[in-house]
Amino acid sequence: MANVTPLNRKALFKEFHQSVQKIMAKPIKAKLTIADQTIPQHPDTIFLCDAIDNGTENEFIIDLELDYHTGVALLYHITLPRNQRNQGLGTMLVHTIEHLAWELGLQSISLPAEHHSTEFWLKLNYRFQYPGEGNFYAQHANHQNLNLAYDLYKNLQPLTPDTYN
Template sequence: MANVTPLNRKALFNEFHQSVQKIMARPIKVKLTIADQNIPRHLDTIFLCDAMENGTENEFIIDLELNYHTGAALLYHITLPRGQRNQGLGTRLVHTIERLVRELGLQSISLPAEHHSTEFWLKLNYRFRYPGEGNFYAKHANRQNLNLAYDLYKNLPPLTPDTNN
């Protein structure tokens, strides 16, 4: 794992926050908790949010947890406002998240993917953690009303000097 100090992490988080604001083309509120080095299992959390007051159709959320002990990130939630979906913004945000995770020395991202968004994650090379979930999804991919989530993950290659996202 890369040797990332709390100061480096804070700079990386600030850079990430600025990247997200640039992608979304507006200021985004941020909640950031930086791990205490004295507690080895303490998690960093990032919560970027611009939840509009008129309901979930317009909210923007990234909820990400970083676990240095396991070398994994858990992306609990990513949501774009309905009017900004299907324009490539989600893909750009995911690539930005993956880059941050790699820069912080973590090796993988896990996430709970709702049935209706699973195709998006599969296109970005995320995989089913459990084969049974993949088999179930393959049989029911076209069903729109399934209220369930699959456990997906992606192993991330280490950053190289010529890595571009």
């Protein structure tokens, strides 16, 4: 892990939260847990939420776990309100998450991608963790009503000045 102290992490999380609010152009509630890194397997967690109507298409959620012991950021959930999809906001948010993970010294991001959103993740250079899932997706990509998720990952690359712009 990069030499990132709890104080540095808190500052990076604040910067991340501000970036997300700027992208979404509104205030977003944040819940942050900074773990005691002397205890193995205690990751930091970030939960950002703006739920106009819980459980509907109007939710905004980012649920992220940062595990410094494995070097992996686990993106459990990212959801945009339906009326804000297909505008490039999701891509900007993912790049912001990748930037945070890299700044924290993490090497990769892993996530469960629902079938209907897998194409989005593949365009952002995420890959199937298991080849069998990739084969299944290739055969069933046009079936939008499948209710399943694939394990995807992306190895993070060193930052360049324009990597996450």
